[in-house]
Amino acid sequence: MLENTIKDIQNLSKKGLETRAKILNAAEKVFGEKGYYEASVVNITQEAEVGQGTFYNYFESKKHVYDELIQQYSRELRITIKEEMKKAITHEEAQRYGFKAFFNWVKDHPALYSIVQQAVVVDQELYRWYYNKLASGFLKSLSQGVQEGEFRETHLETVAYCLMSIGQFLGMRWVFWEGQDVPDEVFDAAMTLVFKGIKKH
């Protein structure tokens, strides 16, 4: 699926790429507002101000444009987090920067965030692909922390899943539900849990 999409893009002219992006932006808005099941191709073409025929030149179906949005979201989010993490000196700092980058991303892309969450119903396999991809990124950065002696040796895929889940829930709780930044005391409490655990002694 991913390979096909990329091949399609390579054959497009500059104008074609612009039209495709316009449809994707419109779809992002429509899926975010109405949800996947209530949204129609007509809603998307109206929002994008293109004809239905134009839509089908670029995407086979509503599902196809949905898949592409999630893949695009996944790619861009992972690049953004990676770039932010590069600025850090310690591995703890890198993880903190990664969390911050994720929360900022949710703030800037609430519709895309909602679209990913919808995948739990729309396409369980795609949902799983998305979280596996994200976990792989965590796994890589955690492994480096272990190799350099900063993090303890442990079942790293599990720690990756734990960190990912914490980011997911705090992003949902504060950024998506409340429409605000994650408060400093919340961020600090989560980071203390992650790096020091909850036990006092």
Added chain:
Amino acid sequence: MLENTIKDIQNLSKKGLETRAKILNAAEKVFGEKGYYEASVVNITQEAEVGQGTFYNYFESKKHVYDELIQQYSRELRITIKEEMKKAITHEEAQRYGFKAFFNWVKDHPALYSIVQQAVVVDQELYRWYYNKLASGFLKSLSQGVQEGEFRETHLETVAYCLMSIGQFLGMRWVFWEGQDVPDEVFDAAMTLVFKGIKKH
């Protein structure tokens, strides 16, 4: 909504309660297999082997029976976790028992688990209610751990969200996706993270 439902139940005969439970069990199966949007009242009544009129004696709509399933799930899950936690001596042990109880619950109720996840699209408010309720339970048990000096003083609602999210993702990753128990090394790695953090020194 919750109060209405309870009042309705109180007026039912033993036979009425049985029919209502039969509809709920059928709905659990249908929503779990088809998903909320693909499922119809007809699917539910056929599965329950009751007439459509009977369905509407107990529930106003497909959405009403869905709401009731989530409330029932929430109630039963919280009671189960609480009972398990009572068996523990330390607060760390209590939290571990709580996680185990949750994973066992997902194993025994995969359809209900899926139904809760679907709420992210079906009813965002209900989804939020479900997680707030679950977080309250964590908050209470964590507070006791702090009061008795076992856990560090921190922003406890955040720690509650972090623990809840870890349970949620590991339950999804292992029990729901793979259909197996959470492996021991995974459970141990998550508990080490929660209680000791990831830093080596």
